Amino acid sequence: MRTATMRLRPGLVVLAFLVVSSGLGTWARAGEPPDPAAVERGRKALLERSFLNAEWSDAAYKTASKYWNEVAPDPESDPEGYARAFATRYGFHPAPFPNDGLPMGLKRGVKADGVTKGMQVDCLVCHGGSIGGQSYVGLPNTQIDYAGFFPDLFRADGHRLPLLPFILNTARGTTNAGMMSIVLMSMRNPDLSIRTFPLAMGSNLPELDAPPWWVLKYKTTMYYDGRTPSASVRSIMQFLLAEKSAAQFRDLEPAFTDIHAYIRSLEAPRYPFPIDAPSAERGRAVFEKSCAECHGTYGRTVDYPNEVVPLDVVGTDPARIEGLSDRSVAHYNETWFAENHPVEIGGERGYQAPPLVGIWASAPYLHNGSVPTLRALLDSPRRPRRYLRPPSTDFEHYDQRDVGWKAVEFPEGGPLPRQPRRLFDASRYGLGNGGHTFGDKLDEAQRTDLIEYLKTL
Ligand code: HEC
Ligand code: HEC
Numbered sequence: 069m070r071t072a073t074m075r076l077r078p079g080l081v082v083l084a085f086l087v088v089s090s091g092l093g094t095w096a097r098a099g100e101p102p103d104p105a106a107v108e109r110g111r112k113a114l115l116e117r118s119f120l121n122a123e124w125s126d127a128a129y130k131t132a133s134k135y136w137n138e139v140a141p142d143p144e145s146d147p148e149g150y151a152r153a154f155a156t157r158y159g160f161h162p163a164p165f166p167n168d169g170l171p172m173g174l175k176r177g178v179k180a181d182g183v184t185k186g187m188q189v190d191c192l193v194c195h196g197g198s199i200g201g202q203s204y205v206g207l208p209n210t211q212i213d214y215a216g217f218f219p220d221l222f223r224a225d226g227h228r229l230p231l232l233p234f235i236l237n238t239a240r241g242t243t244n245a246g247m248m249s250i251v252l253m254s255m256r257n258p259d260l261s262i263r264t265f266p267l268a269m270g271s272n273l274p275e276l277d278a279p280p281w282w283v284l285k286y287k288t289t290m291y292y293d294g295r296t297p298s299a300s301v302r303s304i305m306q307f308l309l310a311e312k313s314a315a316q317f318r319d320l321e322p323a324f325t326d327i328h329a330y331i332r333s334l335e336a337p338r339y340p341f342p343i344d345a346p347s348a349e350r351g352r353a354v355f356e357k358s359c360a361e362c363h364g365t366y367g368r369t370v371d372y373p374n375e376v377v378p379l380d381v382v383g384t385d386p387a388r389i390e391g392l393s394d395r396s397v398a399h400y401n402e403t404w405f406a407e408n409h410p411v412e413i414g415g416e417r418g419y420q421a422p423p424l425v426g427i428w429a430s431a432p433y434l435h436n437g438s439v440p441t442l443r444a445l446l447d448s449p450r451r452p453r454r455y456l457r458p459p460s461t462d463f464e465h466y467d468q469r470d471v472g473w474k475a476v477e478f479p480e481g482g483p484l485p486r487q488p489r490r491l492f493d494a495s496r497y498g499l500g501n502g503g504h505t506f507g508d509k510l511d512e513a514q515r516t517d518l519i520e521y522l523k524t525l
Contacts, residue, residue: 101285102329110330113323114191115165115205118177119308122186125179128224129154129170129187135220156460158220159211159240161198172196172203173212180311191307194243194278199337199429200463206281206334208430210241210437210473211461213489237275239492239499240457242437246273246388250396252309258402260314270393274385274498277437279422280430285332286364286372286423292388292435294376294420295397300409301328317404336426339523341468351521354514358506362421366525370423378418383503384434389417391498428523431472432457438494438501441472442519446507453494453501454478456485471519 133140133150136157141149151169155161160171168176173193179186197207214236219229234247250273254266276292284290290298301324305317312320356365364372379389394413401410419435433439444451455475458465467474478491485491494501507515 102332104333106326106329107333108330109323110326110328110333114327114330115167117323118175118188118190119320119323120177120188120190120310121180122177122184123179123188124221124225125184125186126176128221131224132220133157135223157213158217159209159213160193161196161203161209161211161461163196164203164205172205173209194245195281198461200340200461200466202337204337204429206331207337208241208278208280210277210432210457212243213237213240214243215489234273235275238489238496239275239437240489241432242275242277242499244273244275245278246276246392247271249306249309252306253396253400253403256309256403258399260317260404267399269396269399271396272387272391274387274391274436276388276435276498277432279435280336280426281331282334282336282426283423285334286370286425287420288374289376289420292419293392293417294374295412297409300405301325302405302407303409304328306405314404336525337429339428341523343523344520347517347520348524349521351514351517351519354510354518355521358510359518363424366425370425372423373421375421376418377421378416382419382421383505384419385436385438385498385500385502387498387500388435389419424522424525427525428471432492433472434501434504436499438492438499439472440475441467441470442522443470443515444472445504446510446515446518448502448505448508451494451501452477454480455492456490457492459490471523 130143130150132154133143140153143150147169151171155171160173163170163172165172167174170176170187173189173196174187175190176185176187178184192205192209193212194209195207196203196205197209197211198204199207215238218236222229233251234244237243250269250271251266254269255263257263279292284298287294287298290296290300290303296303301321302317304327305320305324308317308320355363362373362375362377364370379386397411397413400406401413427442431440431442433442433445439445439451440455452475455477457475458473465474466472475492478485493499507518510518
């Protein structure tokens, strides 16, 4: 099975013509706009319901700071200060909806015993981010540190982190959602009954950057390899494999049909700084000549070709493609999840060229988040091999010229930074920053114009 949707048990003035031609509110080939009533139900289900039992007690939230090796605000006398410190420590963002004092990505609920109050992560731990002090549902979380958060919360509850056969994340902002799915699926039979011994799946997926949700509506196939129909609701329910039975999955499908509609209703935020309109207009011509064939055209309507580009053409890190075994896909295809929308098996593999709507907001780039800015993406020799992820998503760390995150290059062989997972090291498995050299042949003026144009999408 392929995917990713899991968790473990466990501006200023933008000239009018640019706004008009920006693609706002337009639809590509991937079907009609979702029904507004379903969108509203989906929004409520996603933001208000907790679909899994609580994993950690309320007490664990308040005592996690004892593992920080730094002075933390007192959770009783200064709950807001503590909440801010907790969010900064682990990479959560303020919830832009009522969330009972918790950041976006955590939900209050009840433990499996039906009485003990606690909390759990939800979809927004990976799919809820912020930029310039504003939180957005569907913006990838570029700060989340699973490998810090998970062990601390389990320890605070007096448990050890369950033994995991894969790396959660080596860098902030990437998560191994794919392996979480694979491991949970390996513990089920095709009828979704629990197995005594897990199936050997032979997959080794790397940590990944989450895609922005607002592009789903343009796509006919989804996930980085474009092998799953984007209409598959069941595929985004895989994280519930942590506890649900086959019957419970059927009961929850209508709620996830609504969540799917809500995801397809989301719009990308607009670029908030001035745009040089003549430069952007020149950039449009560069884009249409060098990029549109794979990424589509953006005007009053978005014409998105849904291209899956063979690995040897795009040349980006192969681990996400090669690390998914046919056996895993075949097993997924035997289950209820694939009944209506099986994952394609066999044939040439590659990465789907994503729609570029809202691309200014979703740095770092590529499926593994290995490239901090658009300029580096369009000029491959400039890409840093080792860089520090910014300490926050505030605009002081945002680069308007190169578009993306200001990345501090980190010397080879130097001592690890105080927060080691702020370091993104492209030499690690799955994190390679090569390939996608389609911008290399441009001259610097063309590249600058092209980047200006990309701000308008
Ligand atoms: C642990 C992090 C994580 C959690 C939790 C998570 N996702 Fe994802 N999601 C990802 C990653 C990473 C991908 C990309 C996976 C890939 O293509 O291999 C993804 C892909 C997706 C996509 C496909 C987007 C596209 O354009 O291809 C959808 C839709 C999605 N997730 C929905 C959800 C929903 C709904 C939930 C909660 C039920 C959820 N995800 C929970 C990390 C996560
Ligand atoms: C031959 C097809 C092809 C061409 C031509 C192409 N791209 Fe891409 N592009 C891709 C693919 C495939 C990916 C995804 C690669 C990955 O994630 O590993 C991608 C990724 C990207 C991304 C990162 C998206 C994200 O969400 O992280 C941006 C930005 C981008 N391309 C911009 C451009 C621009 C600008 C041009 C023109 C200079 C261009 N591309 C030309 C195929 C193409």
